[in-house]
Amino acid sequence: MSSPVRDSMTPAERRAGVSLASIFALRMLGLFLILPVFAVHAHTIPGGDNLTLVGLAIGAYGLTQACLQIAFGAASDRFGRKPVILFGLLLFVVGSAVAAMADDIYMIIAGRVLQGAGAISAAVTALAADLTRDQHRTKVMAMIGSSIGLVFAVSMVAAPLLYAVIGMSGIFWLTAILAFGAMGVVIWVVPAAPPVPRANGGRFIDILLDGQLMRLNFGVFALHLIQTTMWVMVPAALVAQGGLPLVEHWKVYLPAVLLSFVVMVPAVIIAERHNRLKQVFNGAVVLLAVVQFGLYAWADGVVPIALWLTLFFIAFNVLEATQPSWISRIAPPAAKGTALGVYSTLQSLGLFLGGLLGGWLGQRYGGAAVSLACGMLALVWLALATSMNPPPVRAVPAPARN
16 A cells, blocks of 8 residues: 555645646636637628638637647757747747737737647646656646636636627737736746656657557547537537527536536546546546437437536546546656647647537538537547556656755
8 A cells, every 4th residue: 555645745746736737727718718709709800701711710729739739849858848838838928919919810810820839738748747746647637627627617707708898809918918927837836847858769750659649649639529529519509409598608618617527536536546547537438428429319408418518528527637647657758748749739630620520510410410420439439448558557756845
């Protein structure tokens, strides 16, 4: 049995988890605040009546993220995590400023491209892995995943109110201010990063040919593709089948997210303390498939949609916590940032393609077809996940208590 000291997070690990989660939260809040209101705002600017351009303005961020995640992750392996994170946040600030000053859809697209160029997810996740031991890594990833889910719920409530007060330009400026705040957290709050090892085994081709890593990469692609397709269809379903006006959708989203946290926490504890990461992971994939087939078979009314959304957030938050933790355990130590860069690239591609494919399927075949296709994708993921080896549990010395 592990000793109490071994089972407890050190002060440095707790500080790392909270501070890195806040970096994700500050950055993602600015992005999420745009989603509920931008399509409406676009009608007031030149070029905003073109739905293709509106969709590009929303998705351009994910596309440039996908293109640059590997480069940023590899750069963090070579030059250190914090400098790369600060550079990415600076690009995000510049992109936000460009979008805030834009007077047409094309300049907003340019700003969104620059925002996406600050592709720091891999570097932040790699830093979280550097600063925590294996037995507590899933817990820290859960902090990060939970912060993203929480700010999503907050944005659903706050975005319409902020738009009424400060407008879309004000929201973009607020996004820049939040990113500046995240830079301050990196400099003054996040613990000092340990040196990145330079051992052999960090070749990019080794990452791509690793079957275990690529199964996880397919998983995050599938998860975020499914997530994005759901947000193409669910708001319309709440209006059409649930009779709930758009301004009241937060009444469904917020309780669903909060309830999901209540279930996610014990699931993560079981995965960590009882070495059941694979079982918890596979159970979440099963739940994800159940949600999609449930939406296909029974989504008439607010109550069933709210039920499926709650179960979706449970599965999503558990998977968001366990997948990067698993990757950080099996990736070569000298290429952790590169491995997480590939992971984040597939994540961003899922976000980008999910919107396109969800919209295309929904327009041609209806919302039920979207849910059915997502359910089949989840089953493919489950088949790949069941063949994975459980991640090793390595004994790692406790980090310095700084």
